[in-house]
Amino acid sequence: MIRIENISKQFGKLTALHNISTSCDKGECIALIGPNGSGKTTLIKSILGMVIPDSGKILFNGLDISGNWQYREEIGYMPQIGRYPDNMNIGQVLDMMKDIRNNNRALDEDLIRGFSIDKLLNKRMRTLSGGTIQKVSAALAFLFNPKVLILDEPTAGLDPVASELFKEKIVAEKEKGKLILITSHILSDLDDLVSRIIYMQDGKLIFHKSIEQLRKDTGEERLVRSIAQVMAENYE
Numbered sequence: 001m002i003r004i005e006n007i008s009k010q011f012g013k014l015t016a017l018h019n020i021s022t023s024c025d026k027g028e029c030i031a032l033i034g035p036n037g038s039g040k041t042t043l044i045k046s047i048l049g050m051v052i053p054d055s056g057k058i059l060f061n062g063l064d065i066s067g068n069w070q071y072r073e074e075i076g077y078m079p080q081i082g083r084y085p086d087n088m089n090i091g092q093v094l095d096m097m098k099d100i101r102n103n104n105r106a107l108d109e110d111l112i113r114g115f116s117i118d119k120l121l122n123k124r125m126r127t128l129s130g131g132t133i134q135k136v137s138a139a140l141a142f143l144f145n146p147k148v149l150i151l152d153e154p155t156a157g158l159d160p161v162a163s164e165l166f167k168e169k170i171v172a173e174k175e176k177g178k179l180i181l182i183t184s185h186i187l188s189d190l191d192d193l194v195s196r197i198i199y200m201q202d203g204k205l206i207f208h209k210s211i212e213q214l215r216k217d218t219g220e221e222r223l224v225r226s227i228a229q230v231m232a233e234n235y236e
């Protein structure tokens with residue numbers, strides 16, 4: 001579904017992405033894991049067309065994404081920090097996004113109801129708590145029924161009830177055959193969720209393997225312990 005071929009990205013002297021190649025298939029929930037600054041968000045933004053790699057290419061359903069914006073209709077993106085016009089209320093933000101997307105697909109309002117956002121429609125964005133802004137971002141990512149969901153640190157700031165509800169939603173969407181790419185430092189949140197792991201460090205892709213393979217390779221059942229082992233090895 002998404003194929004990444006030899007992409008590199010330099011910010012001044014810093015190599016944020018170093019010759020990354022991999023592919024992501026539908027029906028998978030893939031965790032992008034790595035230390036701070038390892039290039040996860042840069043990789044995600046490259047897939048979204050928000051960062052343009054210096055070299056290499058990205059194919060979405062076989063088509064090169066460069067100069068092509070149509071493919072973004074198939075993606076729901078939840079950014080690490082959602083930024084919205086301060087003076088708009090939640091209802092206006094939702095309506096604005098519906099106008100911009102302007103497609104005829106049935107809306108998926110599960111999270112709007114699940115997070116009770118429908119009871120807060122008159123609240124102005126500038127008055128919302130951090131967690132409520134996260135809920136709005138999550139609801140927007142799923143709203144247009146995209147085939148691919150890209151979630152950057154989605155559970156950071158969500159309370160435990162919201163976080164569980166959100167994880168159930170992710171599992172349900174994966175089972176429908178969607179591709180979910182998720183970055184998180186809260187590894188305990190990923191245990192029951194992800195089928196594959198991409199591990200990055202210093203802009204390099206160290207491995208992309210199934211969670212079963214990672215467990216086998218590290219002899220650890222829990223993701224947090226497996227990754228702690230991988231990180232320790234790569235810090236040496």
Ligand SMILES: Nc1ncnc2c1ncn2[C@@H]1O[C@H](COP(=O)(O)OP(=O)(O)OP(=O)(O)O)[C@@H](O)[C@H]1O
Nearest residue numbers: 011014015016034035036037038039040041042043
């Ligand atoms: N627009 C930019 N201009 C300059 N440097 C950038 C830019 N975007 C990212 N970087 C740098 O690229 C490197 C990779 O950043 P990136 O945000 O992709 O890391 P990350 O793995 O997502 O980190 P975190 O876990 O902290 O979210 C960092 O050193 C960062 O400072």
